[in-house]
Amino acid sequence: MEPDDDATAAGAQRKGAGAFGQPLPRATESAPACARHAAPRVHSFGDGPAANPAPAQRHDPARCASFPQRHGAHRHAEPAHAPAASFAAWVGGGLERALSGYGGAGLPEFVGAGGGEGIFRVPLRAAMHPGRPPPLEVRPHPLRETQVGAFLRTLACDPRRLQLWAGAESGVRVWGLDEVFDGWPGDAARRRGDEESAPFRESVPAPPALCAAVDSANRLVWTGHRDGRIRAWRMDLATAAGVGGGGGDAPLFKEALAWQAFSRTPVLAIVVTSYGEIWSGSEGGMIKAWPWDAIAKSLSLTSDEEHMASLLVEKAYIDLRNNATVGNICSLPATDVKHMLADHCRAKVWSITSMTFALWDARTRELLKVFGIDGQVDLARLEAPVMPEQFIEEEIKVKPTKKEKPQGSFTFFQKSRNALMGAADAVRRVATKGTFVEDNRRTEAVAQAMDGTIWSGCTNGSIIVWDGSGNKLQDIHYHSSSVQCIKALGERVWVGYASGTIQVMDVEGNLLAGWTGHSCPVIKMAIGGSYIFTLAHHGGIRGWPLTSPSPLDDILRTELANRELSYTRIENIKILVGTWNVAQEKASFESLRSWLGSALSDVGLVVVGLQEVEMGAGVLAMAAAKESVGLEGSANGQWWIDNIGKTLDEGISFHRVGSRQLAGLLIAAWARNDLKPHVGDVDAAAVPCGFGRAIGNKGGVGLRIRVYDRRICFVSNHFAAHQENVSRRNADFDHIYRTMSFNKPHGSTASATSVQLHKAANGNQADEDIPELAEADMVVFLGDLNYRLDGITYDEARDMVSQRSFDWLRERDQLRAEMKAGNVFQGMREGPIRFPPTYKFQRNQPGLSGYDSGEKKRIPAWCDRILYRDSRPVSTAECSLDCPVVAAVTAYEACMDVTDSDHKPVRCTFTVDIARVDELIRRQEFGKIIESNEKVRSLLRVSHIVPDTIVSTNNIILENQEDVILRISNNSETSKAAFEILCEGQSITKHDGTKSELPPRASFGFPLWLEVQPSVGLIEPGETMEVAVHHEDFFTEEEFVDGVQQNWWCEATRDMGAVLLVNVTGSASTETITHRINVRHCCPVPSAPPPVNPRSVTNAPSDAVSGSKNNQSNHLQRSDFANFGSSEVHDLCDVPKRNM
Known part of the structure; x- marks a missing residue:
């Protein structure tokens, strides 16, 4: 289960909105953890003992401990860190005694009040999301960093062949729906990011695929690509290719046909019309059509004739935009054609830009109507820029103000203040606009x-x-986010x-x-099959039951939750977090080594936060101006990142995963190489709190990192200074916590990058009142929080420090007092403070004598702190899918011998247990439930029932261009019947009696001489739908010279036939019952052809098709059905047995 999805479940519970299902109850907080985990799990949707209680396994070979062993069994005491000098050894004595006193387990922690309420409540987590149907995870959410050059951008499915196709930046891939519950073959290579995907097959490399259409008749998938080419892929070749994802010896399947559709622009949209033609749209309003005859001829050529096949189709195109242009005036807007739709009900095609719709006749390719998004035809408005x-x-440009003559009282401070406020105003404008x-x-x-x-x-x-x-019928609005x-x-x-x-x-x-x-x-x-598959922007694919919402959802959810132990895995990592106010100084390598390098043993993730990397009015104004135009970072910030990286052996032992700077605030993170495959989706954020919440001298910068499918947030902060500003410090925290919004980095890469804020149109989120930090599985706040000591003098504080009376000093700590009162850091935890106050010192002066002895004699204080919140609703909760991240502080210390700044650096080491889902195992359990659970199978059988329908005839003869009415009756008394009429094939019989069978057109399209309307519809229970079947003369262009028919007698000597398929389905299933209707047209006595538009003859290529206008009469001439007979026999299609 994606961590972001878990967060939404929490939001649904808090808001009390119409959730899909009931949330899972948490174990009683007062119950001991051992008792709670020993008892059978109870969920809101069913009772019973857990099935298959096999212990889950850890995948970390360095920490081999089996589920359900918990922290006490596998947490070990941290190795003693070698002190840099005697003063550090003196300070560390209390810490060592604490570690030995607690047997190497986590240190005792102080917990702030107010953590179980509102936005400070830990997010709801569960083995199965309580607010939605259980999905089939075809491709679990891959890490963004693994998808560079391989993002999926389109999706298509052939329900009859049970194949799911995805267009990627590197080609196409296909999943067999009958294989989704299987694991990968042992020798199959898997691309990074697809380790837990269902097995799939991959094409040869190709430019990014932007759109796709399925041709079930010819077993082809058509894709449009960024290089302007259209490619056809054979489903049979895809099935024959070996399973493999991104490497190894698995064979890759190749396209069956490809041609250059647009020379300089991408193929943005592709559609197969009701008459089996391929239409595509591109930039600048370009629309082209390719007749099926040219495509079919090219497909019939051998692989050795590949170049000839491409040229044949390329030359056969019809420029529809050109055909709709009269006197250099075109009613179509010159904007990108983003979408195309085949209206199979009325044999029309819709081409859509962002603001306009164009309606075409699919048979004649005639432009029928152009209208706007409001339904009105206003060509002047339609041509306006989109x-x-x-x-x-x-882009916000901050213009310098005009120079003014200097005033005597106009000081440098006032100028600096004006510069800061001007930059702050720019930040506010970019934030609001x-x-x-x-x-x-x-x-x-x-x-x-x-x-x-x-x-x-x-x-x-x-x-x-x-x-x-194109007439507007209804305007529906249920959600504020973009469709x-x-x-x-x-x-x-x-x-x-x-x-x-x-x-x-x-x-x-x-x-x-x-x-x-x-x-x-x-x-x-x-x-x-029985699913609707959804492709997320991050590349994940899920299948949702077509019947949802239904009782099937509750059964699947209960059964999968009962098998939780079989697919639960517990991972353990160590995280080192460090904070340091560097006071605009640069540290020596020895100081960095003492602070970070000495604590790296077994650490998998290192996060460092710095404050006051650079300060000054000019620096802050420049930083604010950079933020306003999407830039951030500085030379000083990069120096710190580079040198910390050297301390960590970046490139050898660690690699940097992300960073963010806001003026003097900086945060950066590094992951050890063996943890790299499980760390990614790094997003960054910045919240200024200084000078009207706009300048970065105070505020917070954060990183959100996905580790083993769980989101952990780190925030480096610098709060308001001065002894008396406690309420301002509390307000800074509240502002950062509520408003920090993480954003993805620019471009497709996300490693070692800084990012800028982006918002979707309208800026709406599913739960706008839930802060993003509240949705994380673990949150760590670090930095110069600036909380001081109350009720104590400078001398008293110095004496207490020299006596190591830290308990007495902690009683006067502002932060602890505010946390105890529930005013700040609600529900967050902090390890025991067993080190001297870290502020304020004189630079380059070691020991206690280094405390500020100047004129101000600032009282020593613990300004530099590290606090956290994990997934535990109560301290006794243990790691599970209900409580997926459980952390413990194993070391919390200050490096007192480092003298580069007036603050001492602080570090904290966490040991973190993370519960994750083994998606392959859960998918296999899903399949077992589908196959073996009788309740599930019974519900599926009911959902697959197709209403009983009758067609009025199975033979139709068309004469004299009269309409013949085909009646389709729904005999069901309770269910609607959906029908679609296709053409399985056609034939031509010449005067000598020879008969030629023609293969089906693309997507079982109709021949150009046949009109069937409506060919798609819904029939109410007990009702009958009337379908008009009509013959329409057609003439190909080569049969005309100056509008006069040349081979008219040849056309008159042909009888034409077609086999129509009336496919009937239920209301929420792909199960189909098919009726076959034989249609035959007998040629009448020849008559003169209709007039032809000379312009279309001139402009269209040799295979273009024009035609006479359709009979627009609303009155249908009904045939005598007694002449044809009636059939109530149903011809059943072969339906796959395994649809779930």
Whole structure:
């Protein structure tokens, strides 16, 4: 389970919103941990002992301890650190005694009050997410750093062949849905990031695939690529290729056909029309169509004729934009065609830009209508520039003010203050303006529902429902986040949002359910088997039962939760956290070694926070100006990062995973090489607290790091100074905790990078009132918190320090007092303070004599602190999927011999247990439940029932261009029936009696002489749908010269036939019953051809198809069905037995 998903569950519980399911109850807090874990687990959705109570295994060979052994069994005392000098040894005596007194376990900790309330409550975690259906994890969320050059960007599925295709930046890959529950073969190579993915097959390397369409008739998948080429992939070749992900000897499958669709621009959208043609859209409003005859001929050529096949298709295109241009005036906007939709109900095609829709006749390729997102036709407005895309940045330029004559009283301080405030104003402007776009709706997704309506999704979260002619029917708005994708089946419509939310609606627009599907935008959906698959922006793929919400969800959730022990793994790591206010100085290598290098034993993750890396009005103003235009960092900050890296043997033992600087604040993190495969998704954040919450002299910088699928946040802080400013320090914490927002780095790489703030359009999140820090599994606050000692003089403090009376001093510590009162760091923990106060010292003066002895004689204080919060709701909780991160402080100390600054560096070592899910094992358990649980199988059988339907005839003869009415009756009294009419194949019979069988067109498209409307629809229980079947003359261009037909007699000597498939499905299943209808057209006495537009003849290539206008009459001429007979026999398609 993704950690971000866990966080949303916590948000749902706190808000009390309509959650999908009931949250799991936590164990009673008063119950001892040993008793709680020994008893059978009880969940809100079912009781019973846990199944398969085999102990989970640790995967860390260095710490081999088996589940459910806990901290006392496998935590060991930290090795004693060699002190740098006698003073350090004197200070460390208490720490060593504490370690020996506690037997090497975690040190006793002080816990702040108020941790179990509101935003300070630990986030809810569970083995199975309580607020959504149990998903099938086809590809668990990969680390972002592993996806460079391999991100998935599109998704397509062939329900009949049970194949799931994904377009990647490096080609395409395909999962066999009948193999998703299997493990990888032992010798199969797996790309990093796909270790826990279901087995898949991969194509040869190819440029990034941006869009995809499935051609079930010819067993092809069509993909459009960034290099402007369209490629066809054979499903059979993909299946024959060996399983392997990104390496090894597994064979890679190759494209069957490829051609250059656009010379300089990418293929942004691709669609297969009702007549089996391939249409595609690109930048600048370009739309091209490729007739099926040219494609079929190219596919029939051998592999040795690959170049000829490509040229054949390339030359056969029809420039639809050019055809819609009259007198150099085109009603189509010159903006990118982002989406295309085939309206199979009425044989039309929709091409969509961000702000406009164009409606085309799929048969004649005629442009029918252009209209805006509001449904109105306004060409002047349509041609206006389109808003930028969803994620934008607004560059703020800070203009210098005009120079003024110097005033006598106008001091340098006033000038500096003006510079700071000007920069602060720039930061405020970019914070309020740069994260939002203007309130214009832009289309981000489009789909056709089974009732024939067209659904389009907008960036403001609204969904517009259109009829087939482009008239607005309904405006639906259930969510504020941007709509990213829409998919429909039966009487249901699924919508994916940028927030990661998935909603299910019926075709009337009523909301049936909603849940958080992913931790980031849901960018694509595809339906196959008994699932709707969702692709998240991070590359994860999940399958959700088509029946959800249903009783099946509760059974699956209960069964999987009962098997929790089988797929739970406990990992253990050590984390070293250090903080230092460096007072604008640069440390010696010996000081860095004493602070960090001496404590690296067995440490897997090192996080360092610095304060006052650089200060001064000019520096702060420049830093604020850089922040306003998306820049950050400085030469001083880079010096510290480089030198700390040298101390850690960066590149040999450790590698840097991320950093962030805000003026004088800096945070950076390094991971040991053996931990690197499990660390990633590093995001950064910065919150200024100085000068109106805009300048970085005070504030916090943070890193959010994913470790073993759990999110750990580290925040380096510098709070308000001075003895009396306790409330301001509390306010600084509260401001940072509530407002810190982590953002992904620029570009596709995320390692060792600094990042800048970005917000999605509208800036909405699923739970805006839940701070991001509150959603983390573990949070560590470090830094110069500036809390002082109250009720004590300078001399008294010096005396207490010399006597090592730290207990007496702690009673006067402002931070401990405020935490005890629940005013700050609510619920957070701190290790025992057994070292002298770390502030304030004179530089380069060791020992106690180094305390400030100047005029001010600042009272010594523990300003530099490290506090944390893990997943434990109570101190006795132990590590499990309910409490996935359990930490303990094993060392908390100051390096008193370091004299480079007026502060002493502080370090804290944690030992951390992390519970994670073995996704392969859980996926296998999922499959076992599907196969063996009788309740599940019974519910699946019910969901797969297809309503009983009857067609009025199985033979149709077309004559004289008259409509023949085909009736489809739904005999069910309770369920709607969804139908789709396809063309399985066609034939031509000549006057001499010879008959030619033609292969099916792409996606079982209709021949150009046949019209069937509606070819898609929903039939109410007990109702009958009337479908008009019509013959329409067509003439190819080579049959005309100056608009006069040449081989008209040849056409008149042909009879044409087609086999129609009436596929009937239920309301939420891909199970199909098929009726076959034989259609035959007998040629009548020849008549004169219709007039032809000479412009289309001139501009279109030799294989372009034009045609006579369709009969637009609303009155259907009904045939006498008695002449044809009636059939109630159902021709059943072969339905795969294993659909789940």
